[in-house]
Amino acid sequence: MWELYFVLSILIVLFSVLPKIPGTYWVFRVPDFGKIQVFIIAVLTFGFGFFLEKDLTWKIAQGILAFLIIYHGIVLIKYTPLYPVKDHKPSDKASKPLQFISANVYQFNTDYNQFINLINKCKPDVFLTMESNGDWENALTVLEKDYPFQHKVTLENTYGMHFYSKLEISESKTHFFVADDIPSIEAHLKTEDGFEFVFFGVHPPPPSPTEEKTSKERDGDLLSTAKRVKEIDKPVIVVGDFNNVAWSKSSILFRKTSELIDPRVGHAFISTFHAKYRFFRFPIDLMFHSEEIFIDTLKTLENFGSDHLPVYCKFKIDHVNDDQEERIDTADAEEKAEAEEMIEEGKKEDGQRDAIVTE
Structure with a gap:
């Protein structure tokens, strides 16, 4: 159980950090594609963590996961209906659809x-x-x-x-x-x-x-x-x-x-x-x-x-x-x-x- 939690946590950190590196090589750019999946897996791993023994390592790992969940969430929420934007409507002088x-x-x-x-x-x-x-x-x-x-x-x-x-x-x-x-x-x-x-x-x-x-x-x-x-x-x-x-x-x-x-x-x-x-x-x-x-x-x-x-x-x-x-x-x-x-x-x-x- 702990081994799975540890591996998932390392992968989440890796896929979160790599896109922040200002390189053009594919290994730095491709992880950005999976931000939605990284967010979902981070949330699931964070929840999974509460079933493990709660020692200092656990506290550090959970803290890092919580930070990354918030970080990815702030980026992703912008592309959901939860993000407030004004709904502008065209005038009656607009083109046909x-x-x-x-x-x-x-x-x-x-x-x-x-x-x-x-x-x-x-x-x-x-x-x-x-x-x-x-x-x-x-x-x-x-x-x-x-x-x-x-x-x-x-x-x-x-x-x-x-x-x-x-x-x-x-x-x-x-x-x-x-x-x-x-x-x-x-x-x-x-x-x-x-x-x-x-x-x-x-x-x-x-x-x-x-x-x-x-x-x-x-x-x-x-x-x-x-x-x-x-x-x-x-x-x-x-x-x-x-x-x-x-x-x-x-x-x-x-x-x-x-x-x-x-x-x-x-x-x-x-x-x-x-x-x-x-x-x-x-x-x-x-x-x-x-x-x-x-x-x-x-x-x-x-x-x-x-x-x-x-x-x-x-x-x-x-x-x-x-x-x-x-x-x-x-x-x-x-x-x-x-x-x-x-x-x-x-x-x-x-x-x-x-x-x-x-x-």
């Missing part, structure tokens, strides 16, 4: 019809696919009659990306901010009732022992997107598989640099990966938006065979109501300099990815 779906389809998932049925069922105005290769592009052609506007970046390296829209695309481009095989999509859209906005789709590489050894390319790509967002004088949505969590240092820096809003604050984690394992599920498919975007619904949808759950969002655009401006944080001079440094480090990093990836 719009919907999008963002989905990492998993390149090796061949159950195309299940995803197509999901799109036909939800009927979003636009949808974004990630890890979509040539086979996925061919399968999705059946949807092009309903989605006549598209922007396709077909790759076989698990970083392909496709954007489909019922709304008119007035302009679109593919960015390769830090590497020539990691795309981001920028699409300028116009609604039927005359509202314009810009949709960014992102999918930077994750820091992991099997992919990128550091977070340099991920962070550089995201912060390059943030800089690009600041150059645009239109309502903006940035969505995709960030391979990052909202509470990480680079995500917070992204939010401040772009001056966008995180809609999860005061609402929900919206965990998406891994789709098949509920307890080991992390909120890494993120979304950020400008103050003109008013979110009505943000949630995950049912699994369609991928390792990620799709993200669904219903929103309106409102140029009149500026109440959400109070939710914007801005980067100070030191943070701006740090963002520039991270962008340059991302560009210098050589990801060594294969052009074609097989399962």
Whole structure:
């Protein structure tokens, strides 16, 4: 009993301390993904501790666990309904409701019809696919009659990306901010009732022992997107598989640099990966938006065979109501300099990815 308590306590401390170390190597960055799980295990271990012999070592261990529970709780409560945020509503001059779906389809998932049925069922105005290769592009052609506007970046390296829209695309481009095989999509859209906005789709590489050894390319790509967002004088949505969590240092820096809003604050984690394992599920498919975007619904949808759950969002655009401006944080001079440094480090990093990836 004591041995199990001791091992769990050591692991909780380790997974709590590693993300605080300012290194880019994956071993320091990945533990941040599991903050929810670390919090839950810490609470259970703390409770388990009351069934053990209460000596000095026990008191120290319980004290450390209590501190870590409070520490993780303060961070995580921000992404729950327990955290107080003002519920701003759009005015009567807002756009009609719009919907999008963002989905990492998993390149090796061949159950195309299940995803197509999901799109036909939800009927979003636009949808974004990630890890979509040539086979996925061919399968999705059946949807092009309903989605006549598209922007396709077909790759076989698990970083392909496709954007489909019922709304008119007035302009679109593919960015390769830090590497020539990691795309981001920028699409300028116009609604039927005359509202314009810009949709960014992102999918930077994750820091992991099997992919990128550091977070340099991920962070550089995201912060390059943030800089690009600041150059645009239109309502903006940035969505995709960030391979990052909202509470990480680079995500917070992204939010401040772009001056966008995180809609999860005061609402929900919206965990998406891994789709098949509920307890080991992390909120890494993120979304950020400008103050003109008013979110009505943000949630995950049912699994369609991928390792990620799709993200669904219903929103309106409102140029009149500026109440959400109070939710914007801005980067100070030191943070701006740090963002520039991270962008340059991302560009210098050589990801060594294969052009074609097989399962």
